Amino acid sequence: MVSKALIAASTKPMILSILAGGEIYGYQIIHSMIEISGGILEWSEGTIYPVLHRLEKDGFIRSQWKMSNNGRHRKYYRLTAFGRKELEKEKKQWMSVHNVLSKLWAPLPSFD
Amino acid sequence: MFDLEDAIKSWRKNLNHSESLEDGAKTELECHLRDKIEFLLGQGRSEEEAFAEAVSKIGTPDTLGTEYFKATTRHLSGRPPWQQSRWMPPLLSNYIKIGLRKIRRQKVYSFINIVGLAVGLACCAVIILYVTNELTYDSYHPDAERSFRIGAHTINQVGEHRSATTPAPLALELKASYPQVEQAIRIIPPFENAQNTLVVRGEKRFFETRIFFADPEVFEVLHIPFIYGTPKGALEAPNSVVLSEGMAAKYFGDELALGQTIQIEIDYDIGNANVRIEDYHVTGIVRNAPTNTHFKYDMLLSTSTINRFIPDIDTDWVHWHGKFTYVKLLPQSDPTEFEGQIQRAAAMAAQKFTERFGREVQLNEYFLEPLTRIHMYSQDIRRQLEAPGNWYYLYIYSFTAFLILLIGCMNFINLSAALSTTRTQEVGLRRVVGAQTRQLINQFLGESFLITALAFVAAFGLMWLLLIPFNQMAGTELTLAGLKQPVVLASLIGLLFFVGIISGSYPAFILTAFKPAAVLQGKSVTKSRGALIQKFLVVGQFAISIFLVICTLTVFKQLDFMRGQALGFDTEQKLLLRVKSNLNHLRRDYEEIKKSFMLHPSIYGATVSSTVPGDGDQSGYYLTKTDEDFRKAPWLTVITQDYDFMQEYGIRVVAGRGFDRNLGNDQKESYIINLAAVEALGFATPEEALGQSFQASYHRQFKRIVGIVDNFHYRGMRELVEPMILDIEDSLFSTITLSIRIKDMRELMRHVVAKWEEHFPGVPFEYSFLDENFDREYRYEAQMGRLLGIITSLGFAIACLGLFGLASFVVRYRIKEIGIRKVLGASTANIVTLLSKKFVWLILASIAIASPLALYAMNRWLQDFAYRIKPTGIVFLVAAAGAMAIALGTVGFQGVRAAAANPVNSLRDE
Incomplete structure (x- = not known):
């Protein structure tokens, strides 16, 4: 299990990364996140939408209602240029945290 | 049968509960739900299972709404305004609003409640400070x-x-x-x-x-x-x-x-x-x-x-x-x-x-x-550095403070219970819109806490006032700074809860017992059960007050007795001057010093002695018939004095004579003893002792007993009179007593100071009065008397305030009845009698309860005195009559006001 706080913190870079692959709607985002994580990360699925709203309000993503084949209204999201920059920033931050942690947790050199 | 579309529709309807969800968001969520269900159906679940799982995965409308709100708000806590906080009960602000409104609208009743509680709390807090001070003596030293x-x-x-x-x-x-x-x-x-x-x-x-x-x-x-x-x-x-x-x-x-x-x-x-x-x-x-x-x-x-x-x-x-x-x-x-x-x-x-x-x-x-x-x-x-504490008075003070607090609480309960009848509609309405009993209880408990808290604030002001006389009486130096001690703080908080719960629970209980339907239909609420408890509380309040009055009066009577005639000497109008330096001048030239003080017309007598009544440690003589063996000799307290002492102090001679400077040489040859000493020296009658000659351990001189004086209560009347000897022995003189008539005190003191500086230059001038000096013997009793006096009057005042409030409520409740009676020809006297009758019985009941308890308590207290009064009927009569008069006055005042009002005003809207 991953703590709530960590999930909350990592939702934004995950969404941005998934959207980097192209236009996509809410259900698909959460579906692929669950798939990629292999079920280790758990969301209350609906809570992805408030985050998407927030990101849109901040100007990182843009949304568009489209009618799907089966006659359902779907809201598609895609990354803005601003969002792309934000993703780079996030990437850097997470990588630096990752580097520090992996150095800290690397097995100690042994002299036998 | 499970219908998926219906289920989804009702699920979406549920989303409407949340205020922060806009239509677009709802549509998006619905679309998500449908996609999920489709996916789950694809995995082979039934429609019902798929729906249930999808719904549980997507989250409850409440959490979704909150998350949406968080995503858009700038509030730090991120708590949407429609959601309960974790620590505040719902509707709290409404409760506070209603509570404050009640206080504002019913100024008189709220005032009575708050003042009553504040006085009780202030008394308790002062006593807590006092008790803590007494019980923490010297515990602050490390190790x-x-x-x-x-x-x-x-x-x-x-x-x-x-x-x-x-x-x-x-x-x-x-x-x-x-x-x-x-x-x-x-x-x-x-x-x-x-x-x-x-x-x-x-x-x-x-x-x-x-x-x-x-x-x-x-x-x-x-x-x-x-x-x-x-x-x-x-x-x-x-x-x-x-x-x-x-x-x-x-x-x-x-x-x-x-x-x-x-x-x-x-x-x-x-x-x-x-x-x-x-x-x-x-x-x-x-x-x-x-x-x-x-x-x-x-x-x-x-x-x-x-x-x-x-x-x-x-x-x-x-x-x-x-x-x-x-x-x-x-x-x-x-x-x-x-x-x-x-x-x-x-x-x-x-x-x-x-x-x-x-x-x-x-x-x-x-x-x-x-x-x-x-x-x-x-x-x-x-022989301690400081007189030790006294458990007895510690208990008495704590107990009386508690009684006062109890009176305050009873007031509160009674008034709130009476007022509760005016709140039935509010309770009914709250019930109808879904208030649970627990919520109502919380509301009314909360209101009583609010009032208690206000009373606490007032109590701090009162404490500040109370501490001044208290410190004087108890000889302590307590300050409000003592409140900082953890023990005191904890006790005060405990008190707050105790009072809040005690005072709030009964009204809460009455109010929540109403049946909403009956109330809202305008049926009157039966209150027989409540009325009985109210009567009980009034009786309790007055019983406590009357008990305290009887105790106070008895204490004062005993003090009066111990200060008065029975002492056997005069205590009034005696000015004492203590000579602490240049004593040789006093011991040699006392006659001349006395004369110079007596030059003033308002000073009609002067005497010099070793000690005066009320002085603490006494010296004494061992008296023997023969030359040696002081060890086995009886020991007699001594007052050495000049020829004028017995006359100035009005000490009565029962046999023989007093010292007389015209008869031979009393200074060298004579003793006078008291009746107790006659017995201590082994004589059967005073006459037998006369003429007997004894040697004193102090100066080793043989002198004859020339007179016997009555037992005067030199050390007060708490203890038996000790055997005593009077002797003219100037080497122990240290105190000048001036008998004065007070006309112009300042002019008199100027004379005394001038003469003092003449005889004792450079020695600071200090004076006291004999009655004050003597009162030190009774300081605990006097302290208790004064403290009881204050506490009793406060208690009585609170009880009367409460009665006043209750009577005014009864009058208000029966205002139409009174109007109709007046229209039909009842006189003011009829109406006052009608209203007072019930209260008379209550006061009589309180007298009946309080009297035996007070009698018992006072008999216990009086046991400690060697010489004491008997608790008399007068005291009880005075207390009873006083209580009755004050109570009837209070109720009567309200009755007269109601009776004097024009019935048109009360009946107009009928």
């Missing part, structure tokens, strides 16, 4: 649990007693020979002038009473924090003095006292032979002694000063009057074992005594008193 004062238990010719004093070398011996002693120190009050030590600096000359010699290590045993200087070595050199900050300010003002000098007069020997006024070097300034210590110091002098005047102070095991030994043991040592071992030292002291005086000491044992127990557990120990 108090292994620090002790050593006392001595002796049996000798004077009798058996336990005293707090021990020989001066004991501390040195303990340090030298007992390995478990970490430190041992002595505290020695100035020898012959401990009660009036003259201190001089420049123009400033005062008598001080809290000066002590102390060993240099005193600061290792007792906690005395330094402001200037250091404890180490402060009391090492001779003529060093450590001042309290109060003393430093008194003598040095804004100057830094450290390093300066001050003059102190010490009388090292009885009879003026060794009075030294010397310079002392200020080596430290320490904090003032706190109120909760038995050792209240103003100045500490180095013990090394003493050696120059009493060279054998460190080796004298025989004279141990007025020397206190304190010891601090090492952490792991066993006090009981140590106490056993120090009997070696006790035996040595006894042996030295026998060697010196040739008299066997029957018993001499040392015992340890833990520092923290000195104040409250040493009532049987004599």
Whole structure:
């Protein structure tokens, strides 16, 4: 299990990364996140939408209602240029945290 | 059958509950739900299962709404306004609003409630401060649990007693020979002038009473924090003095006292032979002694000063009057074992005594008193630095304070219960819109807490006022700063909860018991059960008040009795002048001094004596028929006096005659004794004692008994009269008594001061009145009387306020009835009678309950007095009549007001 706080913190870079692959709607985002994580990360699925709203309000993503084949209204999201920059920033931050942690947790050199 | 579309529709409808979800968001969520269900169906679930799982995965409408709100809000907590906080009950703001509105709308009732509670709380808080102060005596010293004062238990010719004093070398011996002693120190009050030590600096000359010699290590045993200087070595050199900050300010003002000098007069020997006024070097300034210590110091002098005047102070095991030994043991040592071992030292002291005086000491044992127990557990120990505390009065005060609080609470309950009938509609409505019983109870408990909290605020103001008279009466120095102590704070918070719950639970219970349907249909709510409890509470309030009144009156009657005629001498209009310096002039020239005071027309009499009634420690004579053997002789308290004493004090002679300067030489040849002494000396009748000749231990002269006086109550009437002897012996004179007629007090005092300065130049002028002086004998009783007086009047006032409120409520409740009665021809008197009748019965019931309880309590209290009054019916009658009159006055006032009102006004809207 991953703590709530960590999930909350990592939702934004995950969404941005998934959207980097192209236009996509809410259900698909959460579906692929669950798939990629292999079920280790758990969301209350609906809570992805408030985050998407927030990101849109901040100007990182843009949304568009489209009618799907089966006659359902779907809201598609895609990354803005601003969002792309934000993703780079996030990437850097997470990588630096990752580097520090992996150095800290690397097995100690042994002299036998 | 499960219908997916219906289920989804109703799910979406549910989303409407959340205020932050917009339509677009809802559509998006619905779309998500459908996709999920489709996916789950693809995995082979049934429609019902798929729906259930999808719904649980997507989250509840509530969390979704909250998340949406969080995503858009700028609030720090992120809590949407429609959601309950975790710690505040819902509708709290509404409750507060309603509560405050009730207080505003019903100003009189709220005032009565708050004032009643505030008075009770203030009394309780003051008593809590007092009790805490008494019970925490000396617990602030570090290592108090292994620090002790050593006392001595002796049996000798004077009798058996336990005293707090021990020989001066004991501390040195303990340090030298007992390995478990970490430190041992002595505290020695100035020898012959401990009660009036003259201190001089420049123009400033005062008598001080809290000066002590102390060993240099005193600061290792007792906690005395330094402001200037250091404890180490402060009391090492001779003529060093450590001042309290109060003393430093008194003598040095804004100057830094450290390093300066001050003059102190010490009388090292009885009879003026060794009075030294010397310079002392200020080596430290320490904090003032706190109120909760038995050792209240103003100045500490180095013990090394003493050696120059009493060279054998460190080796004298025989004279141990007025020397206190304190010891601090090492952490792991066993006090009981140590106490056993120090009997070696006790035996040595006894042996030295026998060697010196040739008299066997029957018993001499040392015992340890833990520092923290000195104040409250040493009532049987004599010669202490401070009079020990008194459990008896501690209980009485706590109990009365509690009673007052109870009256306040009963007021509150009664008024709220009465007022609750006006709130039935509100409760009904709350019920209908879904309030649960628990919520209602919380609301009303909350309201009572609100009022209690307001009362608390008011109580702090009252406390500030109450502490001034209380400190005067109880001789304490309590301040509001004492409230900071954790124990006091905890008790106050406890009190807040106790009062809040006690006062709030009954109204809450009544109000929640209403049936909403009945209330809203306008049916009257039956209140028979409530009415009974209200009556019970009124009776309780008045029973407590009447009980207190009877007790107070009895205490005052006993005090009156003890101050009055029965004393056997005059206490009124006697001005006392104490001669503390230049005593030789008084003892030689007293007749001339008296004459010069009596030059003033308002001073019609003057006398000189060793002591006057009300003085604490008495000296006495051993009387023998033969030359030796004082050991077995009876001991008589003595007042040495001039020829005028008996006349000025109005002491009655029952046989023989008084001293007479015209008959022979009474000064050389005559004694007078009292009736108790006749018995003590073994005579059957006063006549038998007349003419008998005795020798006194003090001056070794044989004198004849020429007169017998009635037993006058020299030490007050709590104790039996002691055998007493009157003697004309000028070497002990120290007090001048002036009998005065007060016309112009200021003019009279100018004369007295002028004459004083003529005879005793440079000695500070101090005076007192005999009745005040004598009242010290009764200080506990007088203190209790005054305190009871205050508490009783407060209690009575609260009870009357409550009754006033209740009566006004009853009048309001029956206003239409009164109107109709008036229209039909009832007179004002009829209506007042109608309204008062019920209350008369209640007051009668309270009298019936209170009287026997008060009788019992007062009989117990009076047991302590050797001479006492009988509780009389008058006291009970006065209390009962007073209670009845005040209660009827209160109710009658309301009744008259209601009866006088024009019935048109009350009946108009019918």
